[in-house]
Amino acid sequence: MDFITYDIEQLKKGYTYDAETETFHCLICDQTYEKHEIFKLDERFFDAEGMMQHHIREKHVSVHHYLLGLDKKVTGLTDHQKKMLMSIQSGMADKEVAEQLSISPSTVRHFRFTMKEKARQAKVFIALYDLTFLEPQSFVPVHAHATMVDDRYVTTEDEQEKILKNLFVSLEPLKLKVFSSKEKKKLVILKKIAESFTPGRTYTEMEVNEHLKEIYTDFATIRRYLIEYRFMARSKDGMSYWII
Structure with a gap:
């Protein structure tokens, strides 16, 4: 759990609500529940928030219990x-x-x-x-669908500008020099590449590949990380891709 990212009320509840995706997200283990779903459990029915509260009690006892279990260097x-x-x-x-x-x-x-x-x-x-x-300082906003938000996502605009300058041959057109293994740099790269796609448009895998080939030779790696870090989503059959 990243204690800088969340406010006090969110930490006390142990979960957040993402209005864009309409999902409740457990801060302890990343369990999510969609707002419009109804969940049946032991002959009882729960809405998504009720299910999240039940999840925290069943899996983590309570937020109080979880926080007290953290190391002294975290709690003091x-x-x-x-x-x-x-x-x-x-x-x-x-x-x-x-x-x-x-x-x-x-x-x-x-x-x-x-x-x-x-x-x-x-x-x-x-x-x-x-x-x-x-x-x-001005910090770069964390993209809405990021999971496991931690120090990797804490990037100032100045840091982002330096990373883009050092790792891209050109920003217009977009040409990547090297795909860094450093997590913070990787996220900046992926964010920039994701911005080159058209929001709301659905792409075929071939279209995604062709688009990424223009940016970097190892297009398959870029495509995989765009999905893994939730900049992009794809259908279960792998036929359709879109920016999220």
Whole structure:
């Protein structure tokens, strides 16, 4: 899960909704459910969002449980602090938490106070982070159908311009010099090539191949990655292709 990409409410829910594709997407495991589908489970019926919530409970217990299971370098919490948060979240009173963990109730109260202070500091830190690292630079938007969004997709417009300049012989017409194995560079290349297709048009495989041959000799590799990284889709029989 990329914690920079998603806002706090999305992280708390554990899933997002993509209005363009009308799908709910689990942030933990990439399970998706389409909005207009109805799902039957154990004689009960769920809409897509209800099914996503059921999925998180069944597969991940809860978002709270998943986040607490992350490494200390991600959460900043010790194992003892995680146990206290789990106990408090379950609804235990301070005295019950203290008895369970063999500590004093005053220690639990102090922990609650400390967590509130950390939350206050975190809000200020996030504001400072955005002001320092995000606002002065212009970042390239992540394409709508990207999955497993992580640091590979964090690219400034300046970085994108340098990558295009170094890896393309020409941008008009589009001629690729080398298809980089570096993930960030690969995504910039694929995005640029995808933009050379006409949105809304359906292509045959031969048309896609001919188009890509004009850009790069290893057209089959480019075609495969366009689909793998969800810049392009194809029909089940492999006869039709289109930009998504």
